[in-house]
Amino acid sequence: MATSETTEQDLSIQRQSLRVWWQSGDPWIWLTSAAVAVSVTAVLGLVGLLAVNGLAHFWPSEVIAIKHESYGQQTTILGELSEREFIARRQFLEANPQYAGNVANTVERWLLKTGNRQIDPPDFRWVFTHDVVEQSVPTDVVVLERTEWGNAYGYLTAIKQQGMPLETSDTWAELQSRIARSESIREAIDQLQEDQISSINYEIEAIRLEKRRRQLDGVTDFSDLEANETELQAEYVLVENEVFRLTESLERDSLSLTLADGTETVIPISTVIQAWRPNQMSLRQKVGMYFKNLWNFLTDDPREANTEGGIYPALFGTVLMVLLMSLLVTPFGVVAALYLREYAKQGPFVQLIRIAVNNLAGVPSIVYGVFGLGFFVYLVGGTIDDLFFPEAKPAPTFGTPGLIWASLTLALLTVPVVIVSTEEGLTRISRDVREGSLALGATKAETIFKIVLPMASPSILTGMILAVARAAGEVAPLMLVGVVKLAPTLPIDGNFPYLHLDRKFMHLGFHIYDVGFQSPNVDAARPLVFATALLLVVIIIVLNLTAITLRNRLEARYRASIN
């Protein structure tokens, strides 16, 4: 009896204290802080995962030589260790039924990047650790990064000029100087091609279009154009000859490389971008090379179907597109919000429009892509072509996906965000301040432009921040209205009008998709996918931080008067 009473009392005390705890609000604090902790962890985890997986790729890791034996056959391979994995015995035996030896419960296997794709594809291969007979880190291994066929691994045996082996005391120094030479020649060729040939081509194309325009107008006198064209063509031949001459001298040198299995291969030095001996490098050299690789990744054009080289055009395209989008969306959204909040008579109809605008923000982005393609590209662009560029037909000028249409489509996609947050800012500005301006003899328009809009600018910027955050990460609609896998030219160059709104461009988001899922070489592409994703996130963060700093400054300026 006594015990049961005590228990009941205890329980009631416990229940009481639980209720007190609940009423104190403490659980609420715990819950909210837990939610914040989870969000922060998720964001940091995401960035951390991208950073770890993406940034390791640029480290010049050591090359190991492995002699391994499988099915009674011994082979030696050279490669960088790129992944370790454990698999279950059963899985191993199912995949290798002929395997005779003893198998542990779990089997370790290594993924080695072995390169030399021109001889022995693929350039990655798996090795089971129990097959390894001998493992070493040979100091004189040379790694070559090449313009084609990926990396090469081997031992440098000779340098050849015009096919004849060169007598030299320091082969390595000789190689480096010859790589530098071919690098400078390659740059000269690129220079010629990008600057002169492209601008000559541009002018010749302009002449062709002018001819066609005159034909359409019924004029048949091309004499002035033809004189000009002949001149350009002569110039073109000159430049072209120079390019041929340079290319020929570029192909002078080659090197011979002994591969892991002892065979010898000859590699033209013209294809070598850089050569290094990772197993001899000090930590400082490696760090230096790491940052050089990172820099090259940011500033180089992609190679080998985007699986190698840099992502500069995609970086450039993304930033340019987002900036253009902001330039288009901000005035448009602000003006629309001004009308809705300041001029339109508030009533059910305006409320209906407001709801419609809010709902527009929820339309799936691919729908905007389809709309952009149908309306902007085909209808607006097609009409522009008919009216202003009939000479270029049947090739479209603006009637094809391009930078301007992608920016416009994304502007349309993000305009609801700008409208909503601008409207919010306008409502927050007190009647006192507006009346103060009106009482001084300002018209409504003067009040709006001199007092209300500056005070609403922090909200406008908030809208822009949200718009940028959404637009920079958008991929689906872009695939329909202007983004391509590989754009031959940047949208900005030295030919008038410098900013080419009609050009197609590359985009980091699409680049991730393309490299990650459309590339034949998955293992080579994977680190690039992570690195590109990290870069995209970093760009969005940088763009946002810039806008947020700007907004906070404005807010500090206007804070006291918003009530």
Add this chain to the structure above:
Amino acid sequence: MTIENRDGDSMNTTNVAIEVPVPQSAVEVAPAPHEWRDEDICIEVSDLSLAYGETAALTNISMQVVRQRVTALIGPSGCGKSTLLRCFNRMNDLIDSVRISGRIELNGMEIHAPTVDVAQLRRRVGMVFQRPNPFPKSIYENVAYGVRLQGRIPKSELDDRVEWALKNAALWEEVRDRLNESALGMSGGQQQRLVIARAIAIQPDVLLLDEPASALDPISTSKIEELIHQLKTDYTILIVTHNMQQAARVSDYTGFLYLGNLVEYDTTNIIFTNPTQKQTEDYITGRYG
């Protein structure tokens, strides 16, 4: 608390007593309504009625406002005194559902006439609101705002105008060194004087003050009241106030409004000492309000 003594030189320094400055209006007696001449009248209101939708706010108000005098409008909350004040610069136009009938003539010009430009009217009839409402700009820009609206003006001339307005609003000495600082950093009383400076910078004929001191502390209030005294030599001033002592102190004429009617309108002296209407007396003596 220091109250600036305008006749400081003649004061005997040995015989220091707490002296409240004597309001000028008490010295120089304002003429009674029957003594008004036509040229003294600045604003003539006749049969003014105003309704918000179906609710009548003002009914058949007729009154005359005398030039370069201070006219106070008093009455309990919701009696329509602020609404009446806002009629003089057509601030009520901003409200959609408002309907106005009757006439208001400013110096003989009907302000509701279709030819009247509201912005121009408001340049001639300045207004100061209950809560200080400086713009989030510098002190200088606040005062220059109204002047700039009237067209481009040379920088030196603008500087002179800003200084003149700030001096007239008794603010120049306090802010002369920080004209480029934000007006939002000033105290409430300073902000209200800044707003008055902003209003007089465009040199209006009439100043409408809508409870200008109700949000301020006593020191700032006395400064504002003193300012009103100084300003009435140049401007016709209409002031709405809740504070009857304030009305008695600053005004020459007082109108008492009750439920949208102008119950009584006479010299301040008569309204506060010898009102003819019982409603007025009840309100003055504090029986309601």
